[in-house]
Amino acid sequence: MDKRPLMLDVDTGVDDAAAIALAIGLNPHLVAISTVAGNVPIDASTENTRRVLSLLGREDVPVYRGASRPLTATYHDAAHVHGSNGLGGVELPPATTTEGDCTGPEAIVRMAERYAGELTLITVGPLTNLAIALSLRPGITLQIARLVIMGGAYFHPGNITPFSEFNLYVDPDAAGQVFNAEWDDITAIGLDVTHQTALTRNMWEAIPEDATGAAGLVRAISERTCAERARSGFFLHDPLAVAVALDSSLITGQRHAVTMDLQGDTRGQSNVTGVGNVLVATEVRADVFVRRFCEALNLPYV
Numbered sequence: 287m288d289k290r291p292l293m294l295d296v297d298t299g300v301d302d303a304a305a306i307a308l309a310i311g312l313n314p315h316l317v318a319i320s321t322v323a324g325n326v327p328i329d330a331s332t333e334n335t336r337r338v339l340s341l342l343g344r345e346d347v348p349v350y351r352g353a354s355r356p357l358t359a360t361y362h363d364a365a366h367v368h369g370s371n372g373l374g375g376v377e378l379p380p381a382t383t384t385e386g387d388c389t390g391p392e393a394i395v396r397m398a399e400r401y402a403g404e405l406t407l408i409t410v411g412p413l414t415n416l417a418i419a420l421s422l423r424p425g426i427t428l429q430i431a432r433l434v435i436m437g438g439a440y441f442h443p444g445n446i447t448p449f450s451e452f453n454l455y456v457d458p459d460a461a462g463q464v465f466n467a468e469w470d471d472i473t474a475i476g477l478d479v480t481h482q483t484a485l486t487r488n489m490w491e492a493i494p495e496d497a498t499g500a501a502g503l504v505r506a507i508s509e510r511t512c513a514e515r516a517r518s519g520f521f522l523h524d525p526l527a528v529a530v531a532l533d534s535s536l537i538t539g540q541r542h543a544v545t546m547d548l549q550g551d552t553r554g555q556s557n558v559t560g561v562g563n564v565l566v567a568t569e570v571r572a573d574v575f576v577r578r579f580c581e582a583l584n585l586p587y588v
């Protein structure tokens with residue numbers, strides 16, 4: 287498992303919370319988290335992130351509040367999926383520490399410089415913060431060793447429109463700028479692979495009611511989906527991006543250039559064109575990943 291310094295950019299969210307828990311479980315060298323408006327507005331995104339870290343005993347990880355709205359688009363949240371507060375309506379105890387001393391995009395620049403040549407950046411929300419960071423310091427593309435993006439639907443239908451995946455739909459302009467930049471090592475984890483992974487209702491039911499820590503967190507925040515909404519489970523979009531960032535053998539893919547549709551009905555659609563520098567994931571070893579997810583979060587694997 288890769289133990290290089292890690293930074294996450296999140297819009298916490300149920301599966302973002304699970305991704306934070308997985309990152310901590312697999313690689314304790316989590317150096318910072320930036321937040322962005324996505325699943326929930328920026329206040330809730332930031333507060334949820336701080337509370338999740340606090341519950342997991344990692345208030346030492348600084349949380350930097352990022353962009354409150356997309357670059358140009360009108361902001362849309364996903365409270366219909368993640369519950370009104372983003373954590374399935376679960377009220378976690380407040381965190382005790384203060385927020386980081388700069389904005390999310392500035393924190394990305396700071397961590398890229400501090401850990402130049404080593405940093406793995408994983409984005410699991412709209413790409414607004416990273417686009418702003420690139421605008422502030424284009425040279426971070428040379429400093430960030432590895433970029434893994436949860437976003438896009440490449441050979442697969444969308445989940446927010448028939449064409450678009452939620453994270454890229456919320457801020458397609460930002461996504462276009464990010465995919466246009468010259469990264470050394472960039473991987474796109476889209477619905478093509480995340481829709482092959484799930485925490486099923488059976489798995490959720492097997493988590494003991496008195497579970498604590500990461501398992502207790504997942505049980506609580508998934509209850510709305512698994513019990514109240516009677517869904518068969520939820521996709522592990524964001525945890526898969528974390529797992530792949532730490533072990534790229536979990537996926538295989540194709541190298542393409544990625545472009546974004548910015549107009550009309552297909553706005554937010556991610557397209558692959560020819561050969562390029564983005565490794566677009568097309569296959570995933572889903573069983574290996576789900577087992578690893580369960581082990582790291584102390585969940586029963588059923």
Ligand code: BDR
Pocket residue numbers: 299300301302325364367410411436445451452453523524
């Ligand atoms: C993405 O959208 C959000 O709702 C999830 O947290 C994930 O990052 C999946 O389309």
Ligand code: CA
Pocket residue numbers: 296297298299301302324325410411524
């Ligand atoms: Ca997310």
